[in-house]
Amino acid sequence: MSRLHELTLPLSEERVRDLRVGDMVTLTGAVTVSIGIPTHKRMAEAVRKGEALPVDLNGGAFFHLSTYVREQDGISVPLYLNPSTSTRYNAWMPDIVRGLGLRLVGGKGGLDDASVAALRECGCAYLSFLGGGLPLLSRALRGVRSSHWNEYISQFRLLTLDVAALGPCTVAIDAHGASIYDNLRERAQGRMPDILDRLRRARQAT
């Protein structure tokens, strides 16, 4: 039975372990975002070298959400928010999850087995945001808390945003290693012989 959780960041490991695949959540507090591959490489490298990031992500959330931030009268105003596909960051996510004390990661499309193992080990969950959900997700924006690595283009920066009731998004990989994506892929592969058999029969009937 799917539950709706209204979460406030930062989160305890216990709270995240309570989330189950298929649950939905909204988020309030600080979330850090980036869709830059250079950003991910730099984060993973910092973890490997034992260097601190410019923002403390302990107990926090790091999402593959893209943003545009406009400078207005010296104030940074985030104009919108929308997810990107997470799997292209597979190579760096295990280090990022293990090294930074994260409780939530997310974007859309999921992460690979090595990342799922890191999530389970560390008590971190993956959230699926609505792709093409820019108008809905952007309603949660309250402001920019910090922006680092500003030499990158807007969506590649390490940006921490204040949000209120961001979502709802779906818990697609939970902190116990259950992954909607793995389940669905395995189920689809399992269904393929039957699907191909039906196709054959439908072809013969025409």
Add this chain to the structure above:
Amino acid sequence: MPISSATIRAVTASLYERSLKKIPDDTRAVLGKASERETDATARRTFTMMLESADSAARNGQLVCSDVGIPTYSVKIGTRVQFEGPVRQAMVDGLADMAANIDPPILKMVTHPLTHERSYAGKDIPIVSFDVIDDADYVDMVCAPKAMGTGRWEAVEAFVYPTVEDVEKYVLDVILRAGSQPCLPIVVGVGIGGTFDQATRLAKEAVLRPHGKPQPDPLLAGMEQRLLDAINQMGFGAMGTGGDCSAMAVNIDYSASHGFVPVAVCLNCWINRRTAARIHGDGRVEMLYE
């Protein structure tokens, strides 16, 4: 009266912006019906959010998705049309106008394929295919911004004397490989035959076909229905988190071929970005669909 570069420039900009801020009417209708039929609770809720998101964007002039993709256009020129000034450069200029003026501003998505440097413009951007329409005095332009969510999973493979079964199996393999990754439910375009470049062009044209437009070839119509049913039986569902509707349509076209038969599969995500305009010889601009 010739068609001016200024008109081409303005239509290029307008089609792109419209495609980013409103999903096509036919797609809105298909998603609405899929939502009503959906049996999975999470997928039903996801559909509700999709429709709300699309409606909000259209109502308030917002972007639907932040990945505005790279600009692709299909331009078909009537053979009785005359131009006053450049066409290709007018399209480049139109995109620069759009990038400079659109509100909210868009992200830089045009990427150098080797250095990964990003911009709003680049070599061969926009990607344009040109064709002719015999004896027509108008130009048809279709704009379809192409983003990574689906672009990454498209595929082409060359077969030798394939059967219908071989082609259908290949299409399903491509969709299975894409799995939950593209923003489902998707539209699937399939191009069969011709040559390598022709098959991919056919797939692209097919994926942009308006919903419900009849497929007159019974062989292709049968394949389209069978493949649509098969893809939806896979169960990936809305946003790939499970459900009854993984695809909104499968559209297929073919060209006569040699013994080698390329098969290309093109995908569009649920927002199914495509706009089209007809520029008449007298300068009038008519929106064909949006």
